[in-house]
Amino acid sequence: MKSSWVLNTLFVFVILVFFFLFVQGKLPSSTKHRQLQALSRKSKPGSKxxxxxxxxxxxxxxxxxxxxxxxxxxxxxxxxxxxxxxxxxxxxxxxxxxxxxxxxxxxxxxxxxxxxxxxxxxxxxxxxxxxxxxxxxxxxxxxxxxxxxxxxxxxxxxxxxxxxxxxxxxxxxxxxxxxxxxxxxxxxxxxxxxxxxxxxxxxxxxxxxxxxxxxxxxxxxxxxxxxxxxxxxxxxxxxxxxDCISIGTGCHNVDIRNVTCGPSHGISIGSLGRDKSRACVSNITVSDSVIKHSTNGVRIKTWQGGSGAVSKITFQNIKMDTVLNPIIIDQFYCLDNMCPNQTSALSISDVSYKSIRGTYDVSGPPVHIACSDSVPCRNVTLSGVQLRPAQGKSLLKPFCWEAYGSIYTHPSSTLPPVSCLLNGPPKKIAKFDVDHHSQC
CATH class of the missing domain: 2.160.20.10 (Single-stranded right-handed beta-helix, Pectin lyase-like)
Structure with a gap:
């Protein structure tokens, strides 16, 4: 009697274990045929x-x-x-x-x-x-x-x-x-x-x-x-x-977040406007990211002679680790350094740099904003920028050309101190600058 009771209890226990494994989907499949059968069967996630x-x-x-x-x-x-x-x-x-x-x-x-x-x-x-x-x-x-x-x-x-x-x-x-x-x-x-x-x-x-x-x-x-x-x-x-990410013409409403980039050429908008082409880019945000051991950090690059507009760009809370050019706008982009200066250019406006921190390679200025002579950059803003030279070397001065904007922290509390931005909007905005924005 006792032996029979033990066997019955053991049998019930084994049945319960197999039932539990079946429900959990953990029963082993011993052959390739059974595996392929399982992969080919129909399942019902949700209602479909x-x-x-x-x-x-x-x-x-x-x-x-x-x-x-x-x-x-x-x-x-x-x-x-x-x-x-x-x-x-x-x-x-x-x-x-x-x-x-x-x-x-x-x-x-x-x-x-x-x-x-x-x-x-x-x-x-x-x-x-x-x-x-x-x-x-x-x-x-x-x-x-x-x-x-x-x-x-x-x-x-x-x-x-x-x-x-x-x-x-x-x-x-x-x-x-x-x-x-x-x-x-x-x-x-x-x-x-x-x-x-x-x-x-x-x-x-x-x-x-x-x-x-x-x-x-x-x-x-x-x-x-x-x-x-x-x-x-x-x-x-x-x-x-x-480039880790390159953003070409016709891109709008792009959100890049928590991306680790590098080694690389950074995260770039452009190049735009090559061969006198028209390009429009707007509402781009790059935030909460790391760029390391790269030639560029966050970059906007356009060719001379193009048309169109780049606007409403935000770079926010980005850590730079030994980056050659952490912040760069280059409206004189040219692959062979033989490109002639031209009147027409893309319009760049409403570009914000917030909490850009870390180290840069001392080969070039950590902030390089070179804008068109005829179509200056407008409303470029910096706040919370703290960029120190890698390996403890001396600070390099930022470079600005035809760049209008403001710094929301005191220039002296920004590293490096940025005093080269021109105040307010340009005194004269070219007609085709306004046209470029309206067409985009």
Whole structure:
């Protein structure tokens, strides 16, 4: 009797343990077949049903050598045409090499592109299949609404063999004509040129991403924006051979917060106005961030001869760590120092620097504000600027040219003391300066 009671109790206990593990989803899956079944089943987050499309189920090999482009295209087409919410899965522990690919929308429902493994570009020029003799961007998402690109995996541009070449693929990852995007958690490394770009996009949220390339890799901007509105970049790390973030024409309402940048060329608005082009940028905020071991900190750069306007720019609570040019406005931007002085220029106004602190390299002035002779900068304000030379060397004087604005703290309490800003608005504002603002 006692033995029977013990066996019955033990049996009930085992059943309860298995039931608990089942509820918690912790039962082991012993074979690859069962794992793929689990990945391919339907689940219901909230009120919607999500269907998983695993690239392995579409013929991808994932050994880092085989061209898996066709499998990815098939998986994308199936996921994009799904009437239910779809998750395209790049599984962990696999490396998938794909050629230059365009993932086109619109899709029938919202889609999650989940990268848990590694996504790899072809290994250099000899492995890159050119289309009509053109070097395309590597992975392009086009005309997509409501997509999330997420995961803990790696996007490897394998750009090392391209960096000494003049002609290179422009971008590793590009989003064109897309809306309501979320990019979260992914790592992007070693792009041939720009790592990630947004062109003509709207309502974009970038969170917790990492971008990394050597400091000597040319033109490897971390994130480039063009004609993109309502974009947020939060809690991310970017280290590259060019700008961490570069903001081009047509960008408005951009919020950059808690970004660690460097080594790099800093965070830049521009360059704008090249070849007498028109550019408009407004409502840009960079805050609560760190820029370290970089040639520039926060920068606005424009070419002579352009038109348009840059306005309502805020740089706030930024720590500089051994930065060559922490604060810089350069309206004489020129790559070869052979550009002629011109009358026309972009208008720059309402630029605020608040609580910019840290150290600078003594090779150049920590504050460099060089504005157009005919279109002076207006309403440039500084408050709480404390920039000391690295390694305890002597302070360098700020440089200002045709820059009008004010300092909200006493000039002597600002480090270095900034007394070169001209008071008030310019006495004479060129007509085309007003026109540029009204047209933007």
């Amino acid at each position: 049903t999500t269907v998983v499309f695993n690239v392995l189920s579409f013929g991808a090999v994932g050994n880092g050598i085989t061209d898996d482009s066709q499998a990815f295209n098939k998986a994308w087409d199936s996921a994009c045409q799904s009437k239910k919410s779809a998750l395209l899965l790049v599984p962990a522990k696999y490396s998938f090499m794909i050629q230059a690919t365009i993932f086109r929308g619109p899709c029938k429902s919202r889609l999650i592109f989940q990268i848990d493994g590694a996504l790899m570009a072809p290994d250099g020029p000899k492995a890159w299949k050119q289309k009509n003799g053109k070097l395309d961007s590597w992975v392009v998402f086009q005309s997509i609404t409501g997509m999330s690109l997420q995961g803990d995996g790696l996007i490897d541009g394998r750009g090392e063999k391209w960096w000494n070449l003049h002609k290179r693929p422009e971008k590793a990852i590009s989003f064109d004509f897309s809306f309501e995007l979320t990019i979260r958690g992914v790592r992007v490394e070693n792009s041939p040129k720009f790592h990630m770009a947004f062109n003509m996009c709207k309502n974009v949220h970038v969170e917790r991403i990492s971008i990394k390339a050597p400091a000597n890799s040319p033109n490897t901007d971390g994130i480039h924006l063009e004609k993109t509105n309502n974009l947020k970049i939060y809690n991310s790390f970017i280290s590259s051979g060019d």
